[in-house]
Amino acid sequence: xxxxxxxxxxxxxxxxxxxxxxxxxxxxxxxxxxxxxxxxxxxxxxxxxxxxxxxxxxxxxxxxxxxxxxxxxxxxxxxxxxxxxxxxxxxxxxxxxxxxxxxxxxxxxxxxxxxxxxxxxxxxxxxxxxxxxxxxxxxxxxxxxxxxxxxxxxxxxxxxxxxxxx
Amino acid sequence: xxxxxxxxxxxxxxxxxxxxxxxxxxxxxxxxxxxxxxxxxxxxxxxxxxxxxxxxxxxxxxxxxxxxxxxxxxxxxxxxxxxxxxxxxxxxxxxxxxxxxxxxxxxxxxxxxxxxxxxxxxxxxxxxxxxxxxxxxxxxxxxxxxxxxxxxxxxxxxxxxxxxxxxxxxxxxxxxxxxxxxxxxxxxxxxxxxxxxxxxxxxxxxxxxxxxxxxxxxxxxxxxxxxxxxxxxxxxxxxxxxxxxxxxxxxxxxxxxxxxxxxxxxxxxxxxxxxxxxxxxxxxxxxxxxxxxxxxxxxxxxxxxxxxxxxxxxxxxxxxxxxxxxxxxxxxxxxxxxxxxxxxxxxxxxxxxxxxxxxxxxxxxxxxxxxxxxxxxxxxxxxxxxxxxxxxxxxxxxxxxxxxxxxxxxxxxxxxxxxxxxxxxxxxxxxxxxxxxxxxxxxxxxxxxxxxxxxxxxxxxxxxxxxxxxxxxxxxxxxxxxxxxxxxxxxxxxxxxxxxxxxxxxxxxxxxxxxxxxxxxxxxxxxxxxxxxxxxxxxxxxxxxxxxxxxxxxxx
Numbered sequence: 254x255x256x257x258x259x260x261x262x263x264x265x266x267x268x269x270x271x272x273x274x275x276x277x278x279x280x281x282x283x284x285x286x287x288x289x290x291x292x293x294x295x296x297x298x299x300x301x302x303x304x305x306x307x308x309x310x311x312x313x314x315x316x317x318x319x320x321x322x323x324x325x326x327x328x329x330x331x332x333x334x335x336x337x338x339x340x341x342x343x344x345x346x347x348x349x350x351x352x353x354x355x356x357x358x359x360x361x362x363x364x365x366x367x368x369x370x371x372x373x374x375x376x377x378x379x380x381x382x383x384x385x386x387x388x389x390x391x392x393x394x395x396x397x398x399x400x401x402x403x404x405x406x407x408x409x410x411x412x413x414x415x416x417x418x419x
Numbered sequence: 420x421x422x423x424x425x426x427x428x429x430x431x432x433x434x435x436x437x438x439x440x441x442x443x444x445x446x447x448x449x450x451x452x453x454x455x456x457x458x459x460x461x462x463x464x465x466x467x468x469x470x471x472x473x474x475x476x477x478x479x480x481x482x483x484x485x486x487x488x489x490x491x492x493x494x495x496x497x498x499x500x501x502x503x504x505x506x507x508x509x510x511x512x513x514x515x516x517x518x519x520x521x522x523x524x525x526x527x528x529x530x531x532x533x534x535x536x537x538x539x540x541x542x543x544x545x546x547x548x549x550x551x552x553x554x555x556x557x558x559x560x561x562x563x564x565x566x567x568x569x570x571x572x573x574x575x576x577x578x579x580x581x582x583x584x585x586x587x588x589x590x591x592x593x594x595x596x597x598x599x600x601x602x603x604x605x606x607x608x609x610x611x612x613x614x615x616x617x618x619x620x621x622x623x624x625x626x627x628x629x630x631x632x633x634x635x636x637x638x639x640x641x642x643x644x645x646x647x648x649x650x651x652x653x654x655x656x657x658x659x660x661x662x663x664x665x666x667x668x669x670x671x672x673x674x675x676x677x678x679x680x681x682x683x684x685x686x687x688x689x690x691x692x693x694x695x696x697x698x699x700x701x702x703x704x705x706x707x708x709x710x711x712x713x714x715x716x717x718x719x720x721x722x723x724x725x726x727x728x729x730x731x732x733x734x735x736x737x738x739x740x741x742x743x744x745x746x747x748x749x750x751x752x753x754x755x756x757x758x759x760x761x762x763x764x765x766x767x768x769x770x771x772x773x774x775x776x777x778x779x780x781x782x783x784x785x786x787x788x789x790x791x792x793x794x795x796x797x798x799x800x801x802x803x804x805x806x807x808x809x810x811x812x813x814x815x816x817x818x819x820x821x822x823x824x825x826x827x828x829x830x831x832x833x834x835x836x837x838x839x840x841x842x843x844x845x846x847x848x849x850x851x852x853x854x855x856x857x858x859x860x861x862x863x864x865x866x867x868x869x870x871x872x873x874x875x876x877x878x879x880x881x882x883x884x885x886x887x888x889x890x891x892x893x894x895x896x897x898x899x900x901x902x903x904x905x906x907x908x909x910x911x912x913x914x915x916x917x918x919x920x921x922x923x924x925x926x927x928x929x930x931x932x933x934x935x936x937x938x939x940x941x942x943x944x945x946x947x948x949x950x951x952x953x954x955x956x957x958x959x960x961x962x963x964x965x966x967x968x969x970x971x972x973x974x975x
Binding site for chain 1: 424426427429430433434436437441444449450453454457458540567570571573574575576577578579580581646654657658662692693696697698703704707
């Protein structure tokens with residue numbers, strides 16, 4: 254598998270592979286299923302020995318699916334194209350509103366060097382890099398900015414508050 | 420002037436380094452062209468018809484003399500010795516080289532300037548009244564509110580990949596000079612019945628091919644809730660704004676298709692969940708931002724001057740300048756002086772490096788080292804002692820910057836058009852030149868009075884044609900340049916979209932069409948005090964239409 258995974262700013266072995274909707278369930282291990290599959294086979298997917306993450310489409314309102322996925326160890330958000338930023342808001346709602354503490358993983362065509370910093374600020378902590386990305390170059394993305402003007406899900410103290418402390 | 424602290428400077432410096440890295444990766448073939456495009460746009464860099472174009476941000480139109488000198492330096496060093504002020508109060512350079520742009524950004528950062536988010540589908544420059552702080556009809560100075568919003572919007576991680584560009588304007592005056600309701604969000608700073616400061620919020624306005632005047636979505640938002648409410652609007656838009664069709668992607672389409680009432684409900688529901696969170700401002704936050712702005716030491720005896728009135732009486736050319744280009748200041752003895760970038764034969768908004776340096780020097784000598792840019796594409800020296808206005812006028816006049824036409828017909832606004840822009844269907848600068856020529860006589864101008872002609876080279880409407888008293892839109896018909904005309908638009912408090920006259924005019928007849936419109940106005944107005952707009956609203960389209968299409972051959 255050529256897919257590279259960054260988790261918590263470290264390059265790690267790939268896990269939670271995506272299971273096709275019509276593929277048979279393995280007996281054990283980690284895997285990712287679509288929201289549709291999760292809704293269909295939720296009971297079987299909760300079998301001991303399986304760790305299952307759920308991929309939610311970037312068109313859904315997180316409020317509508319939260320109850321179904323809140324106990325999952327991993328929620329997978331879609332970034333299908335460079336310009337489609339809908340999942341940025343989904344990530345913030347998961348972290349800021351619902352206090353989700355599991356892994357939020359970004360996957361898709363926009364998971365590239367130049368978007369990682371913003372994704373991390375919105376609370377995404379795992380990144381399935383697009384195959385053409387150099388993982389070492391990507392790790393540098395988190396250092397692009399040491400300060401932030403606005404609060405976000407990464408709990409960096411915004412400049413407005415830093416000023417108040419001087 | 421807002422002065423950076425070490426935090427502001429660090430963020431801008433980090434951005435220059437980030438863009439330098441992106442440019443290097445692009446030039447080395449490690450960054451796909453379409454992705455670099457999105458990244459360079461967020462740093463103001465377009466690839467235009469003939470060359471790249473760099474748009475530099477001027478937050479709420481405020482420029483220091485030091486910054487203006489740097490803009491001149493950049494024009495000399497990296498461009499063809501001039502720049503172009505836009506209808507968003509920013510400045511554009513039409514001839515920079517791609518590989519030099521990181522150096523230009525580094526030069527800008529050295530004077531607390533940048534090109535961040537001047538393009539791309541993200542939150543753009545925050546704009547307001549070009550007379551902010553100097554206007555007598557102002558409730559409070561809107562610039563600290565603009566600055567606090569600018570900081571929130573800068574590198575906002577959630578809203579960098581919106582469906583479409585997003586523009587926010589503030590108005591704190593009785594007379595709206597910022598076209599506030601024609602923005603994605605228009606914020607009016609107001610007091611409620613209890614005397615508390617806050618905001619009336621409008622959302623979903625805009626120009627372009629579906630021009631809409633924004634509806635009000637909230638009567639009163641408390642002062643400290645500004646950022647959480649903006650965040651709620653943006654979050655609703657980021658989630659629900661259309662992404663299937665770029666022409667339907669602006670928030671105005673979402674508000675229109677959802678309905679303003681339902682849209683407001685969505686925003687209020689989102690806001691209820693975040694209003695007491697980290698974005699809640701404090702009075703101390705506003706105080707700290709205000710402390711970054713200079714206090715101006717106005718002279719207490721400025722009003723004692725008698726030389727200004729004497730000069731107006733003695734010099735009729737100066738009197739003409741004062742009548743059109745000099746406005747009242749809230750402090751007695753001070754005046755607001757408009758620098759016209761609409762001299763005959765010059766493209767609207769264009770200014771040379773020498774002229775920039777002259778304006779910078781005048782600001783140092785006479786106007787607390789500050790200059791403002793206007794959305795009508797002029798400059799303003801807003802804080803001139805009346806005893807100094809004559810000297811300022813002399814200097815401006817010597818540099819072709821004192822054309823007494825502010826607010827008049829030849830003070831038209833105009834996009835770069837086919838001459839520079841890759842989007843344009845038709846030329847606009849040439850037409851504006853001809854209109855200026857046709858009405859060159861100053862006597863004609865005074866006779867015609869207040870008149871805003873606005874012209875765009877394509878449907879995107881950068882020249883704001885739909886809110887021109889006379890609007891002109893360039894269209895392409897089988898490879899030929901044609902022009903649609905609208906009448907009766909306004910960008911002020913009575914914001915109105917213009918009505919189309921009918922079939923469009925070809926290049927050979929568009930200036931004649933404008934002349935005929937003016938003729939009808941001059942014949943029909945009830946007195947010299949009835950402006951074009953008032954006359955149009957009274958008599959309607961029919962008399963104009965009859966004259967414009969008297970000989971059918973000119974139109975198609």
